[in-house]
Amino acid sequence: MANAAEAIGILRFALNGTVAQQKAIANNIANLNVPGYKAEQVSFQKSLASALSQGGNAAIVSKYEQLAPGVNGNNVALPTETSLLLKNNLENQTIDNALTGQFTLIADAIQA
Numbered sequence: 001m002a003n004a005a006e007a008i009g010i011l012r013f014a015l016n017g018t019v020a021q022q023k024a025i026a027n028n029i030a031n032l033n034v035p036g037y038k039a040e041q042v043s044f045q046k047s048l049a050s051a052l053s054q055g056g057n058a059a060i061v062s063k064y065e066q067l068a069p070g071v072n073g074n075n076v077a078l079p080t081e082t083s084l085l086l087k088n089n090l091e092n093q094t095i096d097n098a099l100t101g102q103f104t105l106i107a108d109a110i111q112a
Contacts, residue, residue: 017044035072039065
């Protein structure tokens with residue numbers, strides 16, 4: 001049961017990361033035409049990988065995207081945000097499926 005709890009904890013962190021990324025993408029798209037706005041991106045994959053390999057704590061960190069600003073100083077690119085949105089949705093679905101699988105295993109073990 002400890003392994004299932006650990007797996008669920010990792011998946012919970014990953015799901016929180018995709019939710020934070022979704023919020024950042026939505027905020028970037030909402031501010032597409034705001035002069036001087038700097039697009040944000042959430043980084044959690046590297047932190048999770050590092051925590052898993054080194055046994056430390058993982059963190060969700062927001063940073064500015066390194067895209068060149070346009071004429072009005074805004075660096076939001078709709079094609080980039082759309083691509084990030086699709087990637088994030090796939091990651092979210094994968095994590096959700098993995099969580100469902102973990103809970104199914106636990107339910108099966110309880111019923112056995």
